[in-house]
Each structure stands twice: as C-alpha cells, then as structure tokens.
Amino acid sequence: MAVFRIERFTPLPAAESWRRVTDWERHAAHVPLTSVTVPTGSPSRIGTVFVARTGVGPLAxxxxxxxxxxxxxxxxxxxxxxxxxxxxxxxxxxxxxxxPTNSGSHVVWVEELRVRLLPAWGDPLLASCGRRMFGGVLDALLDGPVRRATEGTGATGRS
Incomplete structure (x- = not known):
C-alpha cells in the first residue's frame, strides 16, 4: 500500500480551510481528466458518497x-x-x-492507496506521484500563500 502525508499551513481560519478542502466537487478542477459527483448530495456528513471519475471514454x-x-x-x-x-x-x-493555529490553520492530508493489479514494488512511485498531485490539489484548494510543512512518506500522526 502506498502511504503519503501532505501538510500545509495557511492564514485561512480553520473553518474556511475545512470548507475548501471538503468541497469534493472542487477537487476535480485540479486533477486532470477527472470529474467529481456527489450522488448522496450536500452537505457532507457521515455516509456521504462521492465519486471521482478519471479517464476518457472506455479508459475511465x-x-x-x-x-x-x-x-x-x-x-x-x-x-x-x-x-x-x-x-x-x-x-x-x-x-x-x-x-486551528494562532495564525490560521494547519491542514494534514494522509492517503493510504492501493491500485488493483499494481505490484507492491510500485508503491514508492505511486506515493511520489500522489504526494505531488494531491499536494497541488491542496495548494489550489487553499488558494493563497501557504507555507509547506515537512512532508513525510510514511503514515504518522493519524488519529
């Protein structure tokens, strides 16, 4: 399983950072060839399901x-x-x-991914690509000056 962690510090208040990073449909604007739908509707809560569709035609x-x-x-x-x-x-x-922080908020995003048919030896490449892609998504969602925290490759700090 590929595991990666992304952290950002932003001057945005925690409530605004939360609103932006949990706006599921907005994620698609920053991921190539991807659309996001929320079949269960908004607002988000436990049980909300959303679907990211990636690809083109029969290759999606x-x-x-x-x-x-x-x-x-x-x-x-x-x-x-x-x-x-x-x-x-x-x-x-x-x-x-x-x-929440004294100067805004601190966002921590941890992913644990497995892609069917991808052998375990591909996990480091998947984690590297995921870190880069999701880091860009997070930067765009927070949309403003952000200070990058140290980015680790392993799962740490999960609660």
Missing part, C-alpha cells in the same frame, strides 16, 4: 469514496474527516485534519 474508471468520520472544526477544536475508497481500481483510505 470510478473511484467511489464514503465519508466515515465527519467532525468539522469548531470553537478551537480541530476538524477530522476520514474517507474510505471503495472502487474496483483504487482502494484505501484518506484522512484530512484541519487544526
């Missing part, structure tokens, strides 16, 4: 995800969202934590 696949934890930030408390990936191609989980 669906990546359905379900929200299994939904705790928005409030009153100085961190927000936590957990997603389970339940597709026929992409499996795994993701966590998005938004922590």
């Amino acid at each position: 696949f669906d990546d359905p995800m379900e929200v299994v934890r939904w705790t928005p930030p409030a009153a100085g408390r961190a927000g936590a969202c957990r997603l389970e990936k339940r597709g026929s191609v992409v499996l795994g989980r993701a966590s998005i934590d938004v922590l």
Whole structure:
C-alpha cells in the first residue's frame, strides 16, 4: 500500500480551510481528466458518497469514496474527516485534519492507496506521484500563500 502525508499551513481560519478542502466537487478542477459527483448530495456528513471519475471514454474508471468520520472544526477544536475508497481500481483510505493555529490553520492530508493489479514494488512511485498531485490539489484548494510543512512518506500522526 502506498502511504503519503501532505501538510500545509495557511492564514485561512480553520473553518474556511475545512470548507475548501471538503468541497469534493472542487477537487476535480485540479486533477486532470477527472470529474467529481456527489450522488448522496450536500452537505457532507457521515455516509456521504462521492465519486471521482478519471479517464476518457472506455479508459475511465470510478473511484467511489464514503465519508466515515465527519467532525468539522469548531470553537478551537480541530476538524477530522476520514474517507474510505471503495472502487474496483483504487482502494484505501484518506484522512484530512484541519487544526486551528494562532495564525490560521494547519491542514494534514494522509492517503493510504492501493491500485488493483499494481505490484507492491510500485508503491514508492505511486506515493511520489500522489504526494505531488494531491499536494497541488491542496495548494489550489487553499488558494493563497501557504507555507509547506515537512512532508513525510510514511503514515504518522493519524488519529
């Protein structure tokens, strides 16, 4: 399983960072050849399902995800969202934590991915590509000056 962690510090308040990074349909604007639909509708909560469809024509696949934890930030408390990936191609989980700071917020995104038919020796390449792609998505969603934190390759700090 490929595991990677991305962190960003932003001057945005935690509630605004949360709103932006959990706007599932907005993610598609930053991932090539991908559209996102939310068949269960908004607002997000436990049980919300959204589907990222990536590819062109018959070479496309669906990546359905379900929200299994939904705790928005409030009153100085961190927000936590957990997603389970339940597709026929992409499996795994993701966590998005938004922590309030004195100067804005700290966003931590951890992905654990498995791509069917990809051998385990491909995990480091998958993690590297994922870190780059999802880091760009996170930067675009936060849309403003952000300070990068140290990015690790392993799962750390998951709650």
